Amino acid sequence: MSQYVTFSLGGSLYGVDVTRVQEALRSHVRTRVPLAPPAVAGLVNLRGQVVLTVDLRPRLGLEPLGEDAEPMMVVVQVAGEPVSLLVDEIGDVMEVGPETFEAPPETLDAALRPLILGAHKLDGRLLLVLDVDQATAA
Amino acid sequence: MEDMDEIVREFLVESHENLDQLDQDLVALESEPGSRSLIASVFRTIHTIKGTSGFLAFSRLERVAHAGENLLVELRDGRRSMDQATTDVLLRLVDTIREILRAIEVEGGEGGVEIDAVIAAIEAIQAIEPGAEPAEEPAAPAAAPVAEAPAAEAPVAAATPEPAPAAVVPAPAPAPAVEALPAAAAPAAPAPSPAPAAPSPAPAPAPAEELGTLRGGAADASIRVDVDLLDALMRQVGELVLARNQISRLAGGTDDVDLARSAQRLNLIAGELQEGVMKTRMQPIEHLWSKMPRMVRDVAAACHREVQLELSGGDTELDRSLLEAVKDPLTHLVRNAVDHGIEASEDRVAAGKAPKGVLGLRAYHASGQVVVEVADDGRGIDPEKIGAKAVQKGLRTADQVASMGQADLLQLLFLPGFSTAEVVSNVSGRGVGMDVVRTKIEAIGGAVEVDSTVGRGTTWRLRIPLTLAIMPALTVECSGDLYAIPQVNLLELVALDSQRSESGIEHIHEAAVYRLRGELLPLVSLSSVLEVGGERPENAVIAVVQSDQQRFGLLVDRVLNTEEIVVKPLSARLKAIGAYSGATVLGDGHVALILDVQAIARRALAGELDVAARDAHESATAAAVRDSQQVLVVGIGGGRQVAMPLASVARLEHVQADQVEYVGGREVVQYRGTILPLARLDRVLGAYGSEETSELLLVVYSRAGRSVGLVVKEIVDIVDDDSARHSDIEDAGLVGSTVLGDKVTELLDVRRAILAADAAFYDERPEHRSTYDDLPTQVGGSELVGATR
Numbered sequence: 001m002s003q004y005v006t007f008s009l010g011g012s013l014y015g016v017d018v019t020r021v022q023e024a025l026r027s028h029v030r031t032r033v034p035l036a037p038p039a040v041a042g043l044v045n046l047r048g049q050v051v052l053t054v055d056l057r058p059r060l061g062l063e064p065l066g067e068d069a070e071p072m073m074v075v076v077q078v079a080g081e082p083v084s085l086l087v088d089e090i091g092d093v094m095e096v097g098p099e100t101f102e103a104p105p106e107t108l109d110a111a112l113r114p115l116i117l118g119a120h121k122l123d124g125r126l127l128l129v130l131d132v133d134q135a136t137a138a
Numbered sequence: 139m140e141d142m143d144e145i146v147r148e149f150l151v152e153s154h155e156n157l158d159q160l161d162q163d164l165v166a167l168e169s170e171p172g173s174r175s176l177i178a179s180v181f182r183t184i185h186t187i188k189g190t191s192g193f194l195a196f197s198r199l200e201r202v203a204h205a206g207e208n209l210l211v212e213l214r215d216g217r218r219s220m221d222q223a224t225t226d227v228l229l230r231l232v233d234t235i236r237e238i239l240r241a242i243e244v245e246g247g248e249g250g251v252e253i254d255a256v257i258a259a260i261e262a263i264q265a266i267e268p269g270a271e272p273a274e275e276p277a278a279p280a281a282a283p284v285a286e287a288p289a290a291e292a293p294v295a296a297a298t299p300e301p302a303p304a305a306v307v308p309a310p311a312p313a314p315a316v317e318a319l320p321a322a323a324a325p326a327a328p329a330p331s332p333a334p335a336a337p338s339p340a341p342a343p344a345p346a347e348e349l350g351t352l353r354g355g356a357a358d359a360s361i362r363v364d365v366d367l368l369d370a371l372m373r374q375v376g377e378l379v380l381a382r383n384q385i386s387r388l389a390g391g392t393d394d395v396d397l398a399r400s401a402q403r404l405n406l407i408a409g410e411l412q413e414g415v416m417k418t419r420m421q422p423i424e425h426l427w428s429k430m431p432r433m434v435r436d437v438a439a440a441c442h443r444e445v446q447l448e449l450s451g452g453d454t455e456l457d458r459s460l461l462e463a464v465k466d467p468l469t470h471l472v473r474n475a476v477d478h479g480i481e482a483s484e485d486r487v488a489a490g491k492a493p494k495g496v497l498g499l500r501a502y503h504a505s506g507q508v509v510v511e512v513a514d515d516g517r518g519i520d521p522e523k524i525g526a527k528a529v530q531k532g533l534r535t536a537d538q539v540a541s542m543g544q545a546d547l548l549q550l551l552f553l554p555g556f557s558t559a560e561v562v563s564n565v566s567g568r569g570v571g572m573d574v575v576r577t578k579i580e581a582i583g584g585a586v587e588v589d590s591t592v593g594r595g596t597t598w599r600l601r602i603p604l605t606l607a608i609m610p611a612l613t614v615e616c617s618g619d620l621y622a623i624p625q626v627n628l629l630e631l632v633a634l635d636s637q638r639s640e641s642g643i644e645h646i647h648e649a650a651v652y653r654l655r656g657e658l659l660p661l662v663s664l665s666s667v668l669e670v671g672g673e674r675p676e677n678a679v680i681a682v683v684q685s686d687q688q689r690f691g692l693l694v695d696r697v698l699n700t701e702e703i704v705v706k707p708l709s710a711r712l713k714a715i716g717a718y719s720g721a722t723v724l725g726d727g728h729v730a731l732i733l734d735v736q737a738i739a740r741r742a743l744a745g746e747l748d749v750a751a752r753d754a755h756e757s758a759t760a761a762a763v764r765d766s767q768q769v770l771v772v773g774i775g776g777g778r779q780v781a782m783p784l785a786s787v788a789r790l791e792h793v794q795a796d797q798v799e800y801v802g803g804r805e806v807v808q809y810r811g812t813i814l815p816l817a818r819l820d821r822v823l824g825a826y827g828s829e830e831t832s833e834l835l836l837v838v839y840s841r842a843g844r845s846v847g848l849v850v851k852e853i854v855d856i857v858d859d860d861s862a863r864h865s866d867i868e869d870a871g872l873v874g875s876t877v878l879g880d881k882v883t884e885l886l887d888v889r890r891a892i893l894a895a896d897a898a899f900y901d902e903r904p905e906h907r908s909t910y911d912d913l914p915t916q917v918g919g920s921e922l923v924g925a926t927r
């Protein structure tokens with residue numbers, strides 16, 4: 001069985017391995033980083049620690065979130081450092097079995113292929129498993 | 139102990155620690171007899187003690203350790219397996235070593251510690267056939283000498299009342315520490331106890347206590363602290379400093395006297411704490427110095443040099459991480475100085491110097507930085523050779539080199555791919571060049587300088603910040619974001635007053651410049667470097683910053699204040715952008731990026747740094763000229779001197795005579811991608827008797843994209859011209875004459891001379907050329923050489 005911290009992004013449900021997640025919280029004030037790749041949403045002060053924030057929307061080829069919408073942050077550990085992911089909404093922690101898992105279809109956009117490890121077939125919807133390392137390697 | 143040798147002291151502290159570890163290892167070894175790593179660890183410890191004691195001439199200690207080592211070799215090589223008797227005797231060995239160490243600590247010498255007994259015990263163990271069953275019998279011979287031990291130890295552990303002679307070695311008491319009478323515990327740690335640490339220090343208490351009150355043991359005066367812990371402390375102090383900044387800000391905005399007082403107190407305490415914690419990370423540069431004599435000796439021997447090393451300022455302290463970072467560059471500079479700087483003895487004698495070269499290493503504090511100097515009295519660096527080498531390697535063109543000053547030429551040493559060593563020797567020239575030294579020093583926020591006089595020697599100077607973790611910085615605003623500029627890079631601030639349009643920013647094509655005290659300062663708009671857009675507000679501020687050799691103005695929207703910031707590392711992918719050196723959390727909790735001024739200079743200023751520096755230098759010269767009405771005095775051959783207003787001179791160039799080509803009977807040279815017409819002043823003014831030389835010296839005038847070169851024989855001087863002394867003797871091409879430096883000097887009619895070279899020079903818009911300035915380096919392209927204002 002695998003446990004995932006789930007969140008929604010552009011209407012889809014994504015999951016990140018629960019062992020990688022440090023915390024989930026409201027978005028903080030971000031300091032933008034000029035000249036940085038587009039996926040870098042800025043730096044936040046997380047209890048005195050400067051943490052890089054990655055906006056998953058451009059990574060996943062989605063339109064930017066509206067001006068007044070307030071994204072949430074999922075802080076994950078990447079190579080020993082915390083990195084915060086911007087997501088639309090945070091969902092539950094889900095436990096799913098390997099039998100529901102399937103690799104991504106051939107038709108998936110080549111740009112997204114490295115980011116999405118596969119999908120768990122849930123009742124009525126799919127849980128897309130995100131490769132955290134790839135998603136943050138902006 | 140005050141007079142105890144530092145080395146002995148270190149040896150004692152280290153050995154005490156090692157012995158504690160040894161106790162544990164030996165006991166663990168007994169339960170895990172086959173563990174090679176444990177045996178190896180024990181062996182290393184004993185071996186180290188043996189080696190050091192031999193070096194320090196503690197012969198008894200050496201003998202004991204040697205005996206133990208012999209036994210351990212057998213264990214290590216698998217010729218003997220660990221058994222209880224062996225463990226016992228090894229633990230006795232440890233205790234004996236402790237006794238000796240204590241004697242050294244107390245008396246300064248080994249004293250009369252009895253060692254024969256334990257050596258005999260070790261030899262007795264070794265005498266037993268390795269394969270034999272290590273039962274009761276083998277234990278017996280070991281036990282006998284052990285029984286003697288307490289008596290032997292008596293002189294040292296004199297304070298221990300009546301050592302009981304009854305310690306039976308193989309007594310496997312499960313918990314001797316509990317029931318142990320002090321006396322029973324005293325003799326030599328009966329091994330297999332699960333708490334070996336308890337018996338072993340037992341003999342110590344009495345003497346140690348006496349000692350403690352009298353002098354304090356070597357092991358007590360200092361403790362070893364995990365570096366990670368210190369780093370964590372440093373981080374937390376950093377946080378505290380931030381919190382303090384925040385509170386100070388709050389307190390500054392209220393009338394609450396109590397709050398203000400408390401904030402002030404907090405301020406003080408946090409400051410002292412910060413200083414204290416920073417001190418814990420400080421290490422004297424002596425740590426590096428101490429390795430130098432040996433290295434210099436080896437390098438000198440390898441290169442057949444005689445070198446006398448002089449070290450000073452070894453007590454100058456530096457953050458340990460910085461010390462580590464300085465090690466390699468310093469090593470390189472020292473090797474380089476011995477190999478290339480100092481000449482062979484016979485050469486030195488021939489040059490009238492002492493046969494022995496002097497290499498001085500000096501460290502000192504200067505303006506919040508630590509300066510480390512490596513100075514030799516060797517042959518010095520010949521700037522011309524450097525220039526030639528740079529041309530040969532294709533790093534610079536001959537033209538570029540010809541117009542460079544000495545200091546600029548020396549800067550070429552730091553270019554990647556530059557090495558002046560004719561022959562790649564074993565000592566230096568292994569691909570580690572000065573560029574690596576510079577890169578490494580810059581990486582820690584420092585700088586490298588070099589001074590050299592041919593025949594007199596070379597001095598390399600490393601400027602290193604005291605610490606990296608906390609530094610003063612200026613916070614500035616740009617397009618709504620806050621950035622921090624390290625104070626070390628900052629020279630001054632200039633507020634642009636929008637009301638006075640005259641004092642504003644001027645442009646040379648797209649390149650913005652600002653007249654700072656009569657000199658053109660290239661301006662870099664932070665918002666355009668960072669590509670964040672935004673309009674420049676009315677009251678922008680220029681932060682004049684210094685990067686490496688380059689000075690420029692960073693245009694920001696607003697300056698907030700200076701504060702101590704805590705540098706937080708940036709993730710590698712943001713560092714790779716090459717504009718930020720880190721991030722910090724400001725007093726209000728916002729994250730601000732720390733600008734990497736060096737990187738921004740490289741990003742924004744198209745010209746390479748050293749070229750830019752030269753230009754800056756030249757424009758500085760030009761600026762000085764404007765202020766003081768100076769003239770350039772040149773010789774044109776035939777003993778005649780001609781003066782021309784320096785303000786109208788663009789630059790001086792050397793060209794090879796064979797580079798001169800002809801266009802329709804006129805002499806020209808190719809110059810910066812354009813054709814430069816020449817006029818030979820001697821011919822224009824009718825001075826004869828000057829012979830042809832292989833190199834031509836040009837005084838270049840430029841205007842509106844056109845340049846001409848006046849060929850002169852020599853540059854005599856730059857002097858102040860007192861116009862009151864002009865006479866009006868006129869001749870073709872002259873506007874008068876004057877006396878400069880006791881010599882009649884003719885004043886050149888520059889316009890005429892130029893027209894002699896290029897008749898069309900003034901065709902478009904004749905105007906006075908008194909405000910020439912070099913172009914700022916952002917203007918690429920060779921079509922512009924200057925501008926006029």
